Amino acid sequence: MHDPSLRDGKRLKHAEEGYWSDSIPPEDRDALLSTVINAANTMICLSEKRGEGETPLIYVNRYFCEFTGYEPEEVLDRDCRFLQFRNGKRVEQDDPDARSELRTAIAAGQFVRMTLRNYKKDGTEFRNELYLSPVEGPDGGVRYFVGVQNDVTERAHLIDQLRESESSLNATFAASPVALAMVERSGDGPARHLRVNPAAARLLARNLDEAAADQCAGRTLEELGVPGPLSEWLNEAFDKIASGKAGEEPLRNRLDQTVRGECRRLAVSVTEVGVDSHGARRFCYTAEDLTELDALETDRALMRAAVQQTDVPTLILNDELDPPGPSIVYANPAAVELVERSAEELNGALLSTLDGERTDRDFPARMRQALKRDGRFHGESVVHTADGTPLSVEWDVSAVRDAGGVPTHYAATLRDLRGRRELESQVLAAQTREQARIARDLHDGVAQQLAGLSMMCGTLKSQAAAGEDVTDAVDGIVEVVRGAARDLRGVAHGLMPLDPDRGGLAEGLKRLAAISTEITPARCTFEAPDGPVPVGDPHVAHHLYRIAQEAVSNAVRHGQAKNVRLSLELDGTDRALLCVADDGVGFDGSDPNAEQDDGIGLSAMRFRAQAIYGRLRFESTASGGVRVVCAFPHGGGGGGGGGGGGDG
Structure with a gap:
């Protein structure tokens, strides 16, 4: 009976020839065997055990030389370790125990299989899957080793990529803020957890320690103490998917769930990921806490509505302050109406789109410096409508910062100064008219009274020189002086009322x-x-x-x-x-x-x-x-x- 150890390639008998058809004459078999070995797209070699730890190559097939780039005279009678050298320097293996394992197998005359990092003559790296089988001599000793070597570089790279992907997935799985869980269900039995991430443990394991993900494995939702409506909905989803009524899309729902004494809004989904060899169905379910997100979205909707409905022209700018930025990312209807441009024209356009021939060329630099320094800017400039009409506007710009205090956007409000400029002109005109009135009052009132007073004083002097009674004249002068004083007080009060x-x-x-x-x-x-x-x-x-x-x-x-x-x-x-x-x-x-x-x-x-x-x-x-x-x-x-x- 054939030795079973030959079938798994771990030991070869000396002079083993394999099995030939009777149609092939014995004298042709050696030539055919050599042809087969040299035609194989696999590196085949034979090494001889000599001295302590020395096993030089005594035969290599043609593909060995073609693949490695070495000539036969460069490899024969040399130990195969030359494949571990690159540019004259030996390169350590990924597995530091590989060389020791190889030496031990050769010394013991044992079969060994391993993957080594080797190099061609030109320095090109390749992954060498080595099968080294000892050959027993007639005396049972081992003198020769048959080496079969395969280039598995592509396969090794794929394995490395799979390992990196698996490591990345595991890290993502563990760090994800979304609750992720894998469950398995046999027949109509309860679904038992295979694996959960820490976020799922915090959500599910009401009776376990915080983040006790490993304690969830093998347990059902009920054993973890997960109350309804989450556990009820998940079990219903498992049933629906198992019955084939769910279709191909994942089942999704939003529900309110009490988590550690707080009512939370959860977005949950379930999908089937496969069936194991025993027919057990496997499901993946996720649960994301949207409580804060929903509240934030509500606040955003209110703010968006407020900005949309306000009659104050408002622009939201990105944070690219350096030229040619910033750009407009949002314009409310009031801003669209002010500059007479459509929202489509404004959104995504540079702020400098509003500039024109009457815009102060230093204005963008002043705004940029103030925003970089203080995060705020207040100033005036001239913008231009779509048809080039200039508008004087007042700007108030403030930084919108993230949680770390870094500006992410800038909110700008614009105030049309045309009405105010006209009003300022009107107020100035009114002040001019008031000054003209005061001048007229002084001329027509106090000045005339003083002129009359001068004449009355002359009359008084004449009457006094003639010895006449001047009482009435003095009383008239006093009355005129009082009137002039009263008018002067009125004028003074008008000039400086406070x-x-x-x-x-x-x-x-x-x-x-x-x-x-x-x-x-x-x-x-x-x-x-x-x-x-x-x-x-x-x-x-x-x-x-x-x-x-x-x-x-x-x-x-x-x-x-x-x-x-x-x-x-x-x-x-x-x-x-x-x-x-x-x-x-x-x-x-x-x-x-x-x-x-x-x-x-x-x-x-x-x-x-x-x-x-x-x-x-x-x-x-x-x-x-x-x-x-x-x-x-x-x-x-x-x-x-x-x-x-x-x-x-």
């Missing part, structure tokens, strides 16, 4: 009420129900005074009011109110709070309120008149005012 050293805004409003009572048919009063409300910023006080002055004038001239009441009072800890209420005829049917083309008076009042970061509103009073209210920031104490005197 004196910080004499009560500031409150005292100025009190004098305004007194003068208005004196020179108009209305009775005007002032009160401060909360006591003094100091406004330390003279610019803020000036704007508030002019608002009150205009409101009183409107109440008397247009409202035909008989009584006007001014008040200055607190409204909380950080805001104050200036109120002017009258008992006049009220509104003419239009709503002065609505956006409209106001006259210079109302426009100037709105402008001044905006300049101090205040808000102006108009209300109907119980008597049918009007109540003008200007709410403005107030920090309390002597430094109150909450804003500068510029135009904000």
Whole structure:
């Protein structure tokens, strides 16, 4: 009977010839055998055991030389270790024990199989799968070894790639924040876990230690203490897939689940991944906690809706500040309307698309420097509509930062300055007219009174020289002087209505009420129900005074009011109110709070309120008149005012 050890190639008998057909004459067999060996696309060699640890090659087939690039005379009578050298230097094996294992097998005359990293003559690396079989001599000793060597470089690379992929997958599986689990189910029995990642252990293992993924293996959902609705839905999904009713797509659902005492919103899915050799079905299921994501998406939707609906032109820019950036990633409808370009034209376009011939060329650099330095920018520039029309706009740009404080985007709001520029011109024109009126008052009033006083003094002198009674003349002079003094006070008050050293805004409003009572048919009063409300910023006080002055004038001239009441009072800890209420005829049917083309008076009042970061509103009073209210920031104490005197 044939020795079974020959079938597995671990031991060869001396002079073993294999099996020949009777049709092949014995004298032809050696030549045919040599042809077969040399025609094989496998490296075949025969080495002889000589000396201590020396096994030089005594035969190599033709493919051995063709593949390695060595000539026969370069390999025969040399130990096969030359294949481990590259550029004259020996290269260590991936497995440091491989060489020792090979030496041990040769010394013991045993079969050995291993994969070695070898090199061709030109230095090209290849993976050599070596089968080394000892050949027994007639005396049972081993003198020769038959080596069969295969190039398995491609296979080895594939194995390396598979190992790297497996390592990467294992790392991803373990680090994933999404709960991942593999289960196996035999027949109608319960599904038992094969493997779960730490995220799944935290989600499932209610009765186990934190992240005890290894403790979940072999357990069912019920044994892990997973309550419904998650366990119920998963078991139903397993049944549905096993029955063939699920189709090819994974089953998905969103459900609320209590996890460690908190209600969480989970997105779960189940899919079948195969059947093992015993017919057990294997499933993979995932569970992702979307609680924070859903809340964040809700907030984002609200913010998106707010930005969409606001009438403030808003642009979102990317973080590429260096030229030629930044680019526009979003433009709300108000911005689209302002620059008269479509959202498709703006989204993705460079911000410089809005530039034109009247744009300040230094503006982008100023914006870039401020954003890099402070993350904020405020300034003015000229942008251009699609047809090239220039627009003066005011920019407010702020960085949008990630959790680490690094800017990811920039939010920019644009304010059309055309209306404000026109209003500023109107206010300046009104100031010019007021100065002209004061000049006329001085010329027609005080100057004429002084001229008349000069003439009266001349008459008085003549009467006194003639010894006449000058009492009436002196009384007339006194009356003229009083009138001139009164007119001068009025002019002085118009030039400088507020004196910080004499009560500031409150005292100025009190004098305004007194003068208005004196020179108009209305009775005007002032009160401060909360006591003094100091406004330390003279610019803020000036704007508030002019608002009150205009409101009183409107109440008397247009409202035909008989009584006007001014008040200055607190409204909380950080805001104050200036109120002017009258008992006049009220509104003419239009709503002065609505956006409209106001006259210079109302426009100037709105402008001044905006300049101090205040808000102006108009209300109907119980008597049918009007109540003008200007709410403005107030920090309390002597430094109150909450804003500068510029135009904000």
